[in-house]
Amino acid sequence: MSEEDLFLHLHKPAKRIKFGVLHTGAGNPKATARWVYEYLRKPLAQGGRWEDGSPNGGYHVFVELDGTAVFLVEDELVTYGVGTTPFDGIKNGNTLHISYAGGLNAGIISRAQVERTEKLVKQYTALYPEIEWLGHNQVSRKLCPSYSAPKFLREIGIQEKNIYDKDHYGIAATLKSPYEYLRIKGE
Numbered sequence: 001m002s003e004e005d006l007f008l009h010l011h012k013p014a015k016r017i018k019f020g021v022l023h024t025g026a027g028n029p030k031a032t033a034r035w036v037y038e039y040l041r042k043p044l045a046q047g048g049r050w051e052d053g054s055p056n057g058g059y060h061v062f063v064e065l066d067g068t069a070v071f072l073v074e075d076e077l078v079t080y081g082v083g084t085t086p087f088d089g090i091k092n093g094n095t096l097h098i099s100y101a102g103g104l105n106a107g108i109i110s111r112a113q114v115e116r117t118e119k120l121v122k123q124y125t126a127l128y129p130e131i132e133w134l135g136h137n138q139v140s141r142k143l144c145p146s147y148s149a150p151k152f153l154r155e156i157g158i159q160e161k162n163i164y165d166k167d168h169y170g171i172a173a174t175l176k177s178p179y180e181y182l183r184i185k186g187e
């Protein structure tokens, strides 16, 4: 069985999913998926990120520095990825979240991470033919991910119907595709 077939075999599509959101962990590039998962689950009082924590963490998949993708929770489970946005009904309840270690500044991402993210986006698009992909920064005023999701999605050949193109805060417009950052750095 090819890796693509195995992915489709192991992932049961969740009806709730309409959007796929790309993020960065915006922290230590060496952070493990497990560490980030536990950190986002913990309440603030126990050293976590949010007041009450998030029972399922923030992301469904997390890509570590060496390109290893760790699947953290089933697609059916709602994670705290975007909260509730005022844009096109995009909220935790109808989104799938992919993130990666590092990315504190624009263009900080390893080639292995970009390649693995490309593969994930394509695998999930096969599972969810109507999904619309976006970067968190298109619906929230933050450098997350630290690259332009629309430029990335077009560069890897994702169809226009699967690209959410509105850039509500104008942040994505100031960023490049992650492959472009790698080319500039000569990596």
Ligand SMILES: [Zn+2]
Binding pocket: 022, 023, 024, 081, 136, 144, 145
């Ligand atoms: Zn984010």
